Amino acid sequence: MNLTPFKELMLRSCGHSFEKEREQALSAGLCRRMAVLDIDSPEAYYIRILRDQEELLRLTELLTVNETYFFREPEHLNLMVDKLLPVFMNTGNQRPVRILSAGCSTGEEPYTIAIMLRERFGTESERLFTITGVDIDSTVIVSAKQGVYGSGSFRGMDKSMLDSYFESHGPGKLRVSSAIRKQVAFEVVNLLGSAYPQRMMMPDIILYRNVSIYFPEQIQREIFGKLAELLADGGCLLVGASETIHHDIGVLTLVKQESLFFYHKTPKLVFEERRTSNRYFLTSERVPGVPLQTAPVSVPKLNAHRNRTQNEHNPESIRKHPHASIKPDVKERFDAAIEMAHNNQHDKALAALDAIIEQDGTFEKAYCLKGSLLLSASRFDEARIVCEAILVLDSLCLEAYLMLGMIARQKGDYDGAFKRFREAIYLDSSCWLAHFYSAEILFAQQDWKRARNSFDTALKILEKGSLKEQGQAFFPLSFNAEQFIVICRHKLSLLAQKKG
Ligand SMILES: C[S@@+](CC[C@H](N)C(=O)[O-])C[C@H]1O[C@@H](n2cnc3c(N)ncnc32)[C@H](O)[C@@H]1O
Missing domain, CATH: 3.40.50.150 (Vaccinia Virus protein VP39)
Incomplete structure (x- = not known):
């Protein structure tokens, strides 16, 4: 019997593969259903299941493996x-x-x-x-x-x-x-x-x-x-x-x-203000219970974006960032938008941000918050447009590169995501989140050697929690850094068994 059309149909309809050792099960199932229906040619039965969803289900039921028991694993x-x-x-x-x-x-x-x-x-x-x-x-x-x-x-x-x-x-x-x-x-x-x-x-x-x-x-x-x-x-x-x-x-x-x-589930991106550093950064929502038992660990600060830090002292950069002398009412409205975002009033926050951007189209923080809110809501195309706008204002905005990487990753564009994370690393080589995500992509692509290097780098940065002592701006993560340490170590242990 030619099983190929049946194999393809089963794959499309219920996802099951009937290669090699499962061919026998498929063939037995087909014979059984054909006997029940008194159909003697596989071709006729194939036409029947193409037209008759119920019959396709009967065949599927015959082929599923339903083994289970109480308190399994x-x-x-x-x-x-x-x-x-x-x-x-x-x-x-x-x-x-x-x-x-x-x-x-x-x-x-x-x-x-x-x-x-x-x-x-x-x-x-x-x-x-x-x-x-x-x-x-x-x-x-x-x-x-x-x-x-x-x-x-x-x-x-x-x-x-x-x-x-x-x-x-x-x-x-x-x-x-x-x-x-x-x-x-x-x-x-x-x-x-x-x-x-x-x-x-x-x-x-x-x-x-x-x-x-x-x-x-x-x-x-x-x-x-x-x-x-x-x-x-x-x-x-x-x-x-x-x-x-x-x-x-x-x-x-x-x-x-x-x-x-x-x-x-990947922590939702929200926006968090670091009043101490007088900068606004993307961060991740505290994930309830993950990890559940680990003691809070110090969150490693990342190096300031070296290039940008230099630029912040340069007049050209000040021209590009007029919000350095931001009007008090815009600041107040922006604070209110952050509050709304924290209270999960995302639509309200987005509307408030649009109004702020309309008043001051160069206020980068408003774009960053808007981008992260859109990203949280899986509105990837809109988030991408916002990130691109940020890069027009400030081509060295680390958050924009990270967001673009995350958007590309969510869309399955791993090459595009990888490129963005590399750009983030170029801006700030101690951005462990970018190393971590790059490593995840390399791991999925079975590029073991580079995945190993990237996890290793992320781990080393994470373990060096002392970066915060440098008193620079940092990328605050309210989810637990220790969790990432555990994942990096686990990945490295898996990679130790891989050749290459
Ligand atoms: C081996 S049992 C596992 C039962 C239970 N989860 C356990 O671990 O004991 C696998 C079950 O997955 C179901 N299954 C297979 N493909 C499926 C699909 N595409 N959609 C929904 N269920 C499916 C099968 O019908 C079968 O009952």
Whole structure:
């Protein structure tokens, strides 16, 4: 049988690859469906699945691997319950913390979470959390909703819990108690699909474990990118132990805590005023709980932008920066815009900044804040235009180069991003953030040697926290520098095993 058209169709529809050792499974599945439908030629069956979405789903369901059990790979689940969730609960948000099990199969994973939360928070967990399980396979979702399981599902579970959370359901079967069932919602969803349902939106935690193993690399990237986008700001994405490194593609930040890895949504860029340095810089929002247990570390100051510092004493530069003698009312209005940005009133802040720019089209700080707000809102094209305007005013603005690098990276233009980060490094060789992002790009491009050098440089600068003693302007990061140190060290340990 010529499997090629079926392979291509499966790849397009559900992301699964049926190369080599999985060809046999595909061929068996096709024979089975053709027998059920009494179709004797693969060509006729191919035409049928092209026209009949339901039949394509039946074939997909036959080919998915639904292996799962309660309390599978419990280390990440413990980390989530003990360390990650409490932080989300303490953010002052009135809404429940949202947990999504993406590729939940027959429901053991989301029910395990519900049981763990019940153990930890009692009946309050119903109010504090929502748990959603989604899977492409409608048959497993039907089973998940029923919540009836045989002994195989309990192989990773402490049997003393069975009495509390399960009831007998015929010979050899147990059903999840109704209190636990009520806490989990299930839905049929293709993670490769173009739109996700409302109940999946903005989860704080996504478990995406043992799902990506059959996806080829480009599909892994695509789905990981979609889940990353879905994640609420500051949210965490947990993958299976064997899958971690496949997803380290620079979309989310890889974080290590208690010897476990997970991904964290890239901190939102906001703007922070450093009154002491009398300059305004891009910074990153404090990420709740990342890292959760590390003591605050001193934030390394970066060298002043050497070139610019020189220029600031030069009359030509003063001509280019008339806001050096900025009018008090503009300063006040700018302070108000910063306040709005801090209070998450981004639209109001943007409107205020536009008014300021209209009054003083050379006020660079207003452009910088506007650019960072647009970047935070993923309005990349507008942010890029603002950055380009900044560079017209001040061709040595480090923040503009960093923002342009981040924009290019978000858009998947890694070469463009790399160029911008190099420019940032050229302006300020101690800009470890630019070294770090360059290293991430080189790592994704498997340029091991240069990635190693760049992580090494970022690490050395980070470890030299003493730069702040130099009393120069600095790039303030309100997220924890220690986290970056951990990531750099981890990357360097991975790179130590790579040749080249
Ligand atoms: C091996 S199970 C993993 C279950 C659970 N996450 C665990 O770790 O025990 C993988 C599940 O991913 C689902 N899956 C595969 N491709 C999918 C897709 N494109 N969209 C949604 N679910 C998918 C499969 O149907 C299967 O139930």
